[in-house]
Amino acid sequence: MERDLGASRAAVTGAFTVGMGIAALAALPLGRWLDRRGPWALMTVGSCLGTALLVAWSRTESLTGFYVIWTLMGFALAATLYEPAFGAVVRWFPGENRDRALTIVTLAGALASTIFMPIAAWLVEHGGWRQALLVLAAILAVLTIPLHAVVLRRQPPHVDRTNERAPRGPGSTLGEASRTPIFWALAVAFSIANFSTTAVTLHLIPYMVAHGRSAVTMAASIGWMGAMQIPGRLLFVAVTARFGALGVTMTVFLAQAVGLALVALAPSLPGGLFLMIVVLGAANGMGTLARATTLAEVFGAGHYASIGGAVALGANGARAAGPLGASLLYLALGGYRPVFWALAGALVVVGVVVAVAAREAWEPAAAPGA
Numbered sequence: 001m002e003r004d005l006g007a008s009r010a011a012v013t014g015a016f017t018v019g020m021g022i023a024a025l026a027a028l029p030l031g032r033w034l035d036r037r038g039p040w041a042l043m044t045v046g047s048c049l050g051t052a053l054l055v056a057w058s059r060t061e062s063l064t065g066f067y068v069i070w071t072l073m074g075f076a077l078a079a080t081l082y083e084p085a086f087g088a089v090v091r092w093f094p095g096e097n098r099d100r101a102l103t104i105v106t107l108a109g110a111l112a113s114t115i116f117m118p119i120a121a122w123l124v125e126h127g128g129w130r131q132a133l134l135v136l137a138a139i140l141a142v143l144t145i146p147l148h149a150v151v152l153r154r155q156p157p158h159v160d161r162t163n164e165r166a167p168r169g170p171g172s173t174l175g176e177a178s179r180t181p182i183f184w185a186l187a188v189a190f191s192i193a194n195f196s197t198t199a200v201t202l203h204l205i206p207y208m209v210a211h212g213r214s215a216v217t218m219a220a221s222i223g224w225m226g227a228m229q230i231p232g233r234l235l236f237v238a239v240t241a242r243f244g245a246l247g248v249t250m251t252v253f254l255a256q257a258v259g260l261a262l263v264a265l266a267p268s269l270p271g272g273l274f275l276m277i278v279v280l281g282a283a284n285g286m287g288t289l290a291r292a293t294t295l296a297e298v299f300g301a302g303h304y305a306s307i308g309g310a311v312a313l314g315a316n317g318a319r320a321a322g323p324l325g326a327s328l329l330y331l332a333l334g335g336y337r338p339v340f341w342a343l344a345g346a347l348v349v350v351g352v353v354v355a356v357a358a359r360e361a362w363e364p365a366a367a368p369g370a
Contacts (some may be wrong), residue, residue, distance in 0.1 A: 007063045015070035020320035022074025029217040031309020039088040044081025047144035054137035058130040086292040087305030098267035099237045110229045170224040174306040185357040189350035191314040198322025207336040228281025236289045245293040253351035255283035260344035264337045
């Protein structure tokens with residue numbers, strides 16, 4: 001694409017950042033739509049838009065057109081990926097059924113790169129990037145449009161999810177949620193966690209290569225971190241049933257902090273690379289589920305999509321800002337190791353803040369007969 005569009009690598013990859021930024025900004029209004037009208041129209045239109053944009057991408061001849069496509073792609077991402085899917089699941093499935101359903105969705109999502117990166121690479125090698133996009137557009141259309149248009153129900157029924165520990169009942173609005181410390185603690189914590197995950201994914205290779213590791217080995221390590229998300233997500237349901245989603249979420253932030261500390265120590269710590277893969281991979285996998293489950297547990301299902309969209313505004317925005325932000329931290333702090341230590345410290349702080357806010361959020365259940 002760099003060659004065919006006559007653009008630099010920064011210009012081409014910048015379009016992805018634009019798309020992720022638009023997806024983050026669109027999460028809040030689309031979440032409100034989902035709460036009012038359900039997921040059917042939103043996800044059906046999103047899958048149709050995504051398919052059309054892949055076809056347009058395959059035909060673009062200019063960098064300007066490429067950026068227009070990725071600007072619109074941000075809306076398709078916001079309408080079809082985790083946030084609307086989580087919103088649909090939370091409205092339909094109560095209690096432990098909800099956690100199992102969310103786990104199934106995220107396990108499928110975890111396999112996305114495992115399945116489609118080799119397919120995409122093979123398609124590019126044998127037919128070029130334009131032909132590869134057309135094939136992927138056909139796959140997207142066949143697998144998503146019928147499911148969203150025909151199988152996905154238009155308006156899920158109301159499900160009572162009264163939780164005796166819930167601080168404000170099963171249907172807190174976004175306005176009510178935004179006036180609580182736990183909302184802001186979680187929003188900031190998930191944003192920092194996403195920023196940290198992106199920073200490690202993009203900067204681990206140059207950091208470890210500078211300390212004598214091979215780029216091939218480190219690329220494989222990133223792949224293994226992705227694979228470790230699967231056992232982390234499988235473990236999440238059982239652990240959450242025992243300790244509650246909010247308690248597990250606080251632990252996830254602290255585990256991510258330990259993982260980032262292991263990144264900083266990996267060049268000199270025997271076995272540090274292996275420990276980093278296990279701890280950070282599993283924690284990142286649980287973190288995706290933790291966001292969906294914790295918001296539903298704390299604020300209920302009635303306005304989940306609006307609340308989730310507001311949190312996603314910061315969390316996905318942090319993911320979009322991660323590549324540039326981590327590079328700026330690298331320049332400001334004078335190296336990668338201080339960056340990883342700083343992010344680990346930030347995650348410890350937000351984990352503690354979430355714990356303090358959680359204690360203030362829960363109100364004692366009413367006594368029998370009260």
